[in-house]
Amino acid sequence: MTNCVWCQQAFQPRVTLRDILTWRPLPVPPLCTRCQDKFTPITAQHCPACGRQQETIAVCHDCERWGTAALRNRALFRYDAGMKAYMQQYKFQGDYALRKALQAPLQQALEQENYDVLVPIPIDQQTWLTRGFNQVTGWLRGQPYQQALVVRATHKDQPQSAKTRAQRLLTPQPFQLDPRIASDLVNQRVLLLDDVYTTGRTLRHAATQIYLGGAKAVTSLTLAR
Amino acid sequence: MNELSEFFGRRIPAKAAIPQLGAGMLAVQPVGQRYRCQRCQQWLAPTDRLPNGAWYCRQCLEMGRLTSQTKLYTIPEPNRFAIPAEPMLTWTGTLSDNQQRAADAVLHLVQRRQNQLLWAVTGAGKTEIVYPALAWALARGWRVAWVSPRVDVCLELAPRIQQAFRTTSQCLLYGEQSIPYAYSQLTVCTTHQLLRFERAFDWIIVDEVDAFPLATSPLLQGAITRAEKTTGQHLYLTATPGEALQRQIRRHTVATTYLPLRYHGFLLPRLRVRLAWRWREALAKHRLPPALIRRLRAYRQAGQRFLLFVPHVRDLTTVMAALRQADICGGVGVHAADEQRTAKVQALREQRVPFLVTTTILERGVTFPNIAVVILGGDDGVFSTAALVQIAGRAGRSADFPKGEVTCYVQSQTRTVRQAQRMIDQLNRQGKQRGGRWP
Ligand SMILES: [Zn+2]
Ligand SMILES: [Zn+2]
Ligand SMILES: [Zn+2]
Numbered sequence: 001m002t003n004c005v006w007c008q009q010a011f012q013p014r015v016t017l018r019d020i021l022t023w024r025p026l027p028v029p030p031l032c033t034r035c036q037d038k039f040t041p042i043t044a045q046h047c048p049a050c051g052r053q054q055e056t057i058a059v060c061h062d063c064e065r066w067g068t069a070a071l072r073n074r075a076l077f078r079y080d081a082g083m084k085a086y087m088q089q090y091k092f093q094g095d096y097a098l099r100k101a102l103q104a105p106l107q108q109a110l111e112q113e114n115y116d117v118l119v120p121i122p123i124d125q126q127t128w129l130t131r132g133f134n135q136v137t138g139w140l141r142g143q144p145y146q147q148a149l150v151v152r153a154t155h156k157d158q159p160q161s162a163k164t165r166a167q168r169l170l171t172p173q174p175f176q177l178d179p180r181i182a183s184d185l186v187n188q189r190v191l192l193l194d195d196v197y198t199t200g201r202t203l204r205h206a207a208t209q210i211y212l213g214g215a216k217a218v219t220s221l222t223l224a225r
Numbered sequence: 226m227n228e229l230s231e232f233f234g235r236r237i238p239a240k241a242a243i244p245q246l247g248a249g250m251l252a253v254q255p256v257g258q259r260y261r262c263q264r265c266q267q268w269l270a271p272t273d274r275l276p277n278g279a280w281y282c283r284q285c286l287e288m289g290r291l292t293s294q295t296k297l298y299t300i301p302e303p304n305r306f307a308i309p310a311e312p313m314l315t316w317t318g319t320l321s322d323n324q325q326r327a328a329d330a331v332l333h334l335v336q337r338r339q340n341q342l343l344w345a346v347t348g349a350g351k352t353e354i355v356y357p358a359l360a361w362a363l364a365r366g367w368r369v370a371w372v373s374p375r376v377d378v379c380l381e382l383a384p385r386i387q388q389a390f391r392t393t394s395q396c397l398l399y400g401e402q403s404i405p406y407a408y409s410q411l412t413v414c415t416t417h418q419l420l421r422f423e424r425a426f427d428w429i430i431v432d433e434v435d436a437f438p439l440a441t442s443p444l445l446q447g448a449i450t451r452a453e454k455t456t457g458q459h460l461y462l463t464a465t466p467g468e469a470l471q472r473q474i475r476r477h478t479v480a481t482t483y484l485p486l487r488y489h490g491f492l493l494p495r496l497r498v499r500l501a502w503r504w505r506e507a508l509a510k511h512r513l514p515p516a517l518i519r520r521l522r523a524y525r526q527a528g529q530r531f532l533l534f535v536p537h538v539r540d541l542t543t544v545m546a547a548l549r550q551a552d553i554c555g556g557v558g559v560h561a562a563d564e565q566r567t568a569k570v571q572a573l574r575e576q577r578v579p580f581l582v583t584t585t586i587l588e589r590g591v592t593f594p595n596i597a598v599v600i601l602g603g604d605d606g607v608f609s610t611a612a613l614v615q616i617a618g619r620a621g622r623s624a625d626f627p628k629g630e631v632t633c634y635v636q637s638q639t640r641t642v643r644q645a646q647r648m649i650d651q652l653n654r655q656g657k658q659r660g661g662r663w664p
Contacts, residue, residue, distance in 0.1 A: 094290045096275050097283060132275035132292065 004032035005100050006086070030100040038082030041105075042075055042225065050197055051075035051225045066200065071207050071218070073197050075225030076102075076109055083224045087195065091135045099138035102223055106139045109221060115191035117146050117184060117215075121206055122175070124151035136193050139223065145193070148181045148213065149206055168199045175209050186214035197222040230408035234302030234368065234425025236264065238295050249296035253280045264291055264420050266447050284444065285420055287400065302425045302454065304366050306410040309392045314360035316353070316389035323486050323659055324354050330482040331460065332358040335428065341480040342434075342461045342470065346652050347589075347618025350488035351462050352382065355430060356389055358460075363393055363410060367427035370412045370452065372419060374439035376400065378432055378590040380567065383413045416445045422452035429453050433589055434461040435470065435611055464589075464618060465611035465648070485655035491627035491664045492653045494598075494620045496613065496646045501634040504602055508540065513547045517601060517634050521553050524580075524597055530573060531597040533582045534616055536605035538562075544582055544601065556580035559587060588615040595626035603633035603642050613645035621664065628664035 001010045011032040029036075042053045049063035051074045063070075077083050090098040110118070120136040128134070137145065151174055163171075177185075190210050192203055197220075207218040229245060231237070239246060252263050260269040262282035274280050279292040291297075320328055327345065334341040335358045345351040362369055371386065373379050376399045383397040396407050398414035416431070416439050429449060431439075439445045453459060466474065473479045487493065501507075501514035524531050533556075535544050541558040548556065559569050559581050570591055572578045581587070585607060598620045603613060613633070620629025635642060653661065 089286070093286050094275075094281065095283060095286055096281070097272065128277065132277040132279050132281070134276075138276075 002028050004035055005030040005097055006035040006089075007032060027104075030103075035101070038085065039102075040078040040080055040082065042078055046075070046225075049073065050200060051222070052197075053078050053225070062199070066204075071200060071204055071220060073200065073203065073220045073222060073225070074109070074113070075197055075222045076105055077224050079196055079198075079224040087224070090138075091131070091195065094131050094133075096133050096138060099133075099135075102139050103141050106223065107141060107143070110143055110191075113191055113219070113221060114189065115219065116188040117148070117190050118143060119146055119148045119190055119192050119206070119210060121192060121194040121202065122147060122149050122151055125153075135195055146181050146184055148178055148185060148190075149175045149209060150178050152176050165199055168201050171201055171205070173205050173208070174202070175206055177209050177213050182213045185210060187216050189217040189219075190215045192218060192220040194220065194222045195224065197225040229300060230305070231406060232298055232300040233305070233408055234300075234423060235421050236297045236299045236423040237421055238289070238291070239298050243298075246298040246300070249298040251293060252291035252295035252297045253282055253293040260293065262291060263297055264288070265444055266451075267444060288417070288420060299423055302368060304368055304427075305408075306366055306368070306394065308364060308366055311392070312360065313363045313390055313393060314356055315391040316356055318353060320350075320353060321488050321490065323484060323490075324350055324488055327482050327484045328354045328357045331355060332361055334480050334482070335362060335458070335460070338456075338458055339480050340458050340460075341482065342463070342466070342474065343482045343484070344463055344466055344474070345482075345484035346487060346493060346656070347464045347615060348487040348489075348493075348592075348622040349464070349484045351464070351484070352385060352432075353389075353488075354484070355460070355462070359390070359430075362428050363390065366410075368410055368412075368425060369428045369430070370414065370419065370422075370426045371430045371432060372412075372414050372416050372449070373432040373590075374416045374436045374445065375433055375590050376415050377567075377586075378436075379413055379415055381590055381592075382432065386411065386413060416448060419445075419448040419452040422448075424451070424454050424457075426453055427457050429457065429459040430462065431459060432462045434463045435465055435467045436589065440467055465614045467611065483655075485652045486659045486661045487622070487627075487656075489624035489627055490661060491621065492656050492661045493649050494617060494629040494631045495653075496617045496642075496649055497630070497632045498603070498638060498642060498646070499632060499634050500638075501601075501636065504634060504636055505605075508543055508547070508601075511543055511547050511550070513544065513551065513601070514634055517599065518551045518553070520599065520632060521548070521580075522551070525553055525555075528579075529597050530576065530593065530595065531580045531599055532573075532587060532593075532616075532619060533580060534588075534598070534600045534608075535582060535584060536602045536607045538584055540601075541582055541584070548582070553580075556582055559583040561586045585612050585616070587619075588612050589618075591619065592622055593619065594623040595629075596620060597629065598631045600631075600633040602635065604635040604637060604639045608641065610641050610644040610648065613642065614648050617645070617649060 003010050013029050046053050047060035049059045052060055089095045123134045192206050203220045210218045253260050260280045265285035267284040269280055273283055279294045281290055281292040379399055393411050394409040395411045396409040398418040474481050504514050538560045545558050557569050557578055559566055573581050574593055617631040620631050621627045
């Protein structure tokens with residue numbers, strides 16, 4: 001028996017025959033099946049540009065509107081009621097323990113990506129003080145990353161989540177490169193990591209700065225779309 | 226009231242620095258090798274730590290996160306209330322003789338500063354029985370909390386108490402509300418909300434004291450104790466005391482007022498048990514017991530509204546589908562996480578839907594004037610003796626329709642079901658001695 005990190009109920013982890021035959025300590029799953037089922041993985045039928053779940057594999061309407069400012073994003077889960085409830089507790093209530101819930105799927109996804117440098121989207125100083133953690137790096141389990149971006153000190157702003165789509169698209173560049181790390185980006189393939197892809201505005205601002213640092217390719221991965 | 230009144234009898238974080246509050250205390254404090262939350266008094270796990278070094282409490286997180294960097298402030302309760310000269314009680318109803326006797330007993334015990342229990346059957350009108358004692362307490366300038374572990378109970382109660390004590394300042398507190406806190410003489414709230422109070426109340430009335438999750442939660446029991454002044458007292462209200470409370474009653478360790486008769490003087494509907502062979506297996510094949518179908522069809526034809534209780538949330542869709550198949554249509558399903566729960570209950574009350582299929586969430590706190598009650602799978606473990614008695618207690622509550630049918634379908638007669646029948650029969654025997662009669 002183990003306790004689910006989200007609902008805190010005790011549950012019996014499922015053990016497969018292969019788990020037994022491989023003869024190594026079983027990984028303890030963080031979530032009970034009920035909580036696990038609150039997440040909806042995005043299937044193969046998604047927009048190749050932003051990773052949104054849809055009926056076809058054609059570029060979606062929102063991505064077409066971005067035109068030449070293309071950025072290839074991949075997303076793991078749909079941003080549905082279950083994911084919103086998770087983000088609410090993890091990010092906004094600040095339940096750091098919930099990071100464990102999505103560490104394993106993120107690890108799997110990172111193993112499938114081709115990149116040289118992983119760059120998580122940063123949080124600003126105020127958020128660091130109040131929340132006490134970066135929700136994006138919380139999902140990492142020791143995978144190496146570079147905090148190449150920092151939030152500009154002058155960037156005082158309401159949170160993205162409080163804005164309309166039109167307001168979000170007008171958001172000015174919030175990031176700058178950390179000069180100490182910038183040189184590590186030259187000629188590298190960079191993978192940006194963020195929690196939710198909503199309009200793609202934030203990730204494109206980040207990509208712009210990473211390219212300025214000399215990266216040869218920038219793609220992104222988000223937990224939800 | 227000034228900004229300080231928010232801290233009267235409470236222990237809460239401050240949004241801005243207020244010099245009069247003093248140094249405050251750390252919300253999460255080291256005690257020996259471990260850390261303890263000063264709001265919910267629970268111990269932190271060694272992993273409950275943030276990358277910025279702070280410790281945080283997960284147990285009371287939904288009330289706003291507290292960390293080892295948060296400070297809590299309190300101002301001792303000053304009982305700063307304006308007491309009007311006219312009577313506090315603006316309720317115009319009357320109590321039955323039995324209710325009046327119980328009300329006198331409760332008042333008497335309050336005046337003697339005793340902790341007490343009011344055990345009154347479902348539909349006895351226990352809220353109104355407390356009114357005279359509450360009026361006396363409010364007139365003396367006491368700060369009072371009327372709390373329940375169930376938010377439905379609070380929501381139903383608050384407007385009634387508002388009407389009954391119109392001159393008293395009141396506030397209603399529960400999890401998802403948006404109305405800001407206001408310092409008031411009378412607070413109606415969920416037991417959870419008491420975690421924000423400290424030595425505030427002269428009297429705490431705990432409604433549905435046996436209800437989940439209070440009965441099994443040391444956290445909530447502790448919250449009641451800490452919210453009560455050291456000179457304070459409490460009154461437990463219940464229709465179905467749990468075993469621990471029943472033991473205390475038998476041993477006379479708690480002063481008990483007992484009312485085994487409904488306010489309208491009619492006895493409780495009996496719990497009729499019908500055998501339904503392998504209802505669980507049948508349900509897996511999307512089939513309902515034929516006798517149940519016949520009964521519900523008859524209710525629909527007669528225009529009789531009903532509540533159909535099922536054991537689990539996952540049973541709702543299956544049962545709803547099976548009902549549609551049997552041409553019993555128009556009802557809706559309700560469960561604890563249902564956002565439209567209140568609206569659906571209201572729809573049944575206003576006769577806009579003919580029936581609800583529900584989990585135990587509607588076992589208490591809801592009243593419909595003329596309702597038949599049906600339980601599918603009363604032998605399932607989720608239905609405790611108290612739950613069955615409460616569910617049966619939904620029927621026959623109105624003086625105009627005192628006769629209510631309660632039918633429970635089971636695979637076999639379990640101990641719980643028999644105990645529930647026995648409790649109802651026993652209450653009725655005692656009710657008869659007080660003049661109760663069959664409708
Ligand atoms: Zn869970
Ligand atoms: Zn797209
Ligand atoms: Zn706590």
